[in-house]
Amino acid sequence: MLRSGRSSSDRSSSRDSDAIDSAHRPEPRTREGGDDPAVEPRSSSVLSRALAAGVCAVILAGWSGVRIDRATQAVETPEVTPAAVSHPAAEKRTQSVLRASDWRYVPGVSARNGKLHVARTGLATLRTSPEDQKTRQPTYQPNPPVALAGPHVVLARRNDVGITARLQRIRGAATVSFLSGPNRRFDERVEHQAGIDVSLTRSVATLRIWNGEDRRPRRLRMRLEGPRRSHAQITVRQLDHRLTVAVDGQRFPVRREVFEDQVWFGLSATKRFVVSALDVYPLGGTRLRITDRARDPFARVTPSRTGLASLAAARGRGDKQIGTAVDLAQLLANPAYTRYVLRNFNEIQTETLAKFQALQPRRGRFQFGELDALVAFAERHDLEVQGHALIFGEAYPRWLHRTLRGASRDEALAIMREHITTVVRRYDGRHGHGLIKRWDVVNEPFDPDHWGRLNQDTIWYRAIGESYIAEAFKAARAAHRDGEFGLNDWSIETDRVRRQAVIDLLRRLPRGTVDYVGLQAHFDEDTVDDDEVMEAILGGSLPGIFQEFADLGVQVRVSEASVAQNGDARTQAAVYATLIGACLRSTSCLGFNMWGATSNEWYFTTTPEGGIGDDAPTRQRGNGRIVERPAMSAMRRAVTR
Structure with a gap:
């Protein structure tokens, strides 16, 4: 399900791009008569002035690190290294981010012989809109890899820091990103945090400066x-609230600072390059340390006795999944949220990491690093992982759209089967990459406008027809015989027409094709304002709905719950309590999952004033503290009944 948070179109437009050509070199060219034998001194006063100017130039050059070429009088700026800055102790305090860290989970990066080898990934996010579906001309936003389950730098006392990166064997364009925090990733867009991208080709350097607000x-x-x-x-180098960036000694006039208390790193290539060094050093009294998120800092966090999963287990319902969707960036960069997840839940659901565009951005070139990291994290903390979603009419890579547009049915089926088989088999618990036992195989196959029929405008339906659904489930089951495989869609629990369409589809499929149906349970503002819907849900309609599917031999799960508050915290609490309570009391409901357990700048599906949604049972304040709304207490009471 898409998270429709603040639209990028609502952001203010950025400033016009500035082009810096050879006229913007480090310093202007100068000539001093006393240093050039071709220039005759005209008088003693002229000579005195020339000598004085030359002495001043030499003094200034020695102070600033500028070298004057005596043959041409050109002023050149040398490469800025820890030894060249005006902090003699910095060199002794230099730390290697490259050698002290684990880079195996960073997409497109492999560590060999003390160096990082960076290859193209092709990662990009499909911008989805109704217009795109109708015109069939999708547009994409780059989603460059960031070292999430890897190293980043934490700054203390001050935010002054120096960083040096040495690149070798550049083929194509090489980009190194220095970010104040991981980018926020959604199904349909990427929101960049404040930071800078430095992109290099053989003759041009391009700097992109993100302020964390503009699109x-x-x-x-x-x-x-x-x-x-x-x-x-x-x-x-960031010093005294000013940032400077240099490439081989040529400086960019950035001026404003971008780092607050952290520096995260990203590496991406159009072809490939090698990083031979990545060093950091403190400036101006800053204290810094390198922390590696691949080495779990949450090892001592254990489930709380008052957490939802623990309360359910104490009532004999420990077999129920109770959890939330997560993105790896949020999980590893927001410690307060991570602790809240670990204390309350026994399951996490892949939000964007297991979708087609994230796993196979280039044909045949899978990027499993981040999903591997998420599964490894879950296993360390005894969490189940819900896989979401293998086949989806959105979140697909550019190559897939282009290929399926001209592919035969057999060619399209071969692509789909290969993708499903590769992904499901990797996480079958037998190949050393952990276990994802339960998968949403087909996500949102029904038409968003005509609720009683399948969406015939998706790339899969156009290329294969309705049978793509049965073929997808067949491929998943062949890849993992012990897996559990489901179909996931919205409004099944609130709309009779949509629910009947799902039931009719299940009847057309061979019995046993689908193990469960995911009821997304997104109660947006309009749904909460619909008196008929709310009366049915709060009046006890869910057990009967669960039974309709049980009669077909199909289980259910509440898969993406979110409930808009609409200024009525009591009704929000009642809906959340009804959803989790009905699931825990039913033998045919596998579990209860939310689409984000807190409202913050990462998780929201409603957009009231202020830009942060109100549809989660908790809210995260600016200081990181998570404050529970009445809905959380209501769910605890429902679990313990």
């Missing part, structure tokens, strides 16, 4: 001096 970055472009190169050094 587009400010761009600066500079032609690199000297011969075309396949290697470069990037130096980033």
Whole structure:
């Protein structure tokens, strides 16, 4: 299900891009008569002034690290390294981010012989809208890899820091990102945190400056001096609220600071490159440390006795999944939220990590790093993982859209089967990558406008026809005989027409094809304002709905619950309590899952004033503290009945 948070179109437009050409080199060229033998001194006063100017230039050059070429009088800026800055102790305090950390979970990155080898991933996010579906011309936003389950730098006391990255064997464009935090990733867009991207080709450096608010970055472009190169050094220094960036000594005039208390790193390539060094060092009294999220900092966090899953287990319902959807970035970059998840739930659901565009952004080139990290995290904490979603009419990569547009039915089936088989088999618990036993195989196959029929405008229906659903389940079951496989869609629990369409589909499929149906249970503002719907739900309609599917030999799960508050916390609490209570009391309901357990800048499906939704049972304040709404207490009471 899409999270429709603040629209990127609501953001203010960015400033116009600035182009920096060779006229914006580090310093202007100068000539001093006392240093050039071709210039005759005209008088003693002229000579005195020339000598004084030359002495001043030498003094200034020594103070600023600028070198004057005596043959041409050109002022050149050298590469800025820890030893060249005006903090002599910095070199001794330099730490290697590369060698002290685990990079195995970063997409497109492999560590070999003390270096990072970076290859193209093609990761991008499909921007989905009704217009895209009708015109069939999808657009994409780049989703460059960030070291989430890997190293980042934590700053204390001050935010002054120096960073040096050395790149080798650059083929195509090489990009290194320095971010104040991980980007926020949604099904249909990426929201960039404040930071900078430095992209290099053999002769041009491009800087993209993100302020964390505008939809587009400010761009600066500079032609690199000297011969075309396949290697470069990037130096980033933030000192006294000013940021400078240099590539092989040529400086960009950034001026404003971007880092607050952390620095995260991203690496992406159009072809490939090698990182031979990535070093950080404190400036101006800052204290820094490198923390590695691949080495679990939450090992000592255990389930709370008052957590929802613990309360259910104490009532003999420990077989029920109780959890929330998570993104790896949120899970590893928001410690308060992570602790809340670990204390309350026994299951986490992949939000975007297991969708087609995340796992196979290029044909035949799978990117499992982040999903591997999520599954490893879950296993360390004894959490089940709900896989979501293998086949979806959205969240697909560009190559898939182009290929299926001209593919035969057999070719389309082969692509779908290969993808499902590769993914499901990897996480069958037998191949060393952990276990995902339960998968949403087909997600939202029904028409968003005509609720009683399948959506015939998806790429899968157009290429294969209705049989893509049965074929997808057949491929999943062949890949993991012990797995559980479901169909997931919205409004099944609130709309009779949609529910009957799902039942009719199940009857057309061979019995045993679908193990469960996911009832998304998104109660947006309009649903909560619908008196007829609310009367049915709060009046006890759910057990009968569960039974309708049980009669077909199909179980259910509440898969993506979210309930808009609409200024009425009591009704929100009642709906949440009804959903989880009905599931726990039913033998045919597998579990209860929310689409985010707290309302913050990452999780919201409603957009009231202020930009943060009100549809989760808790709210995270700006200081990180999670405050429970009445809905959380209501769910605890429902679990213990």
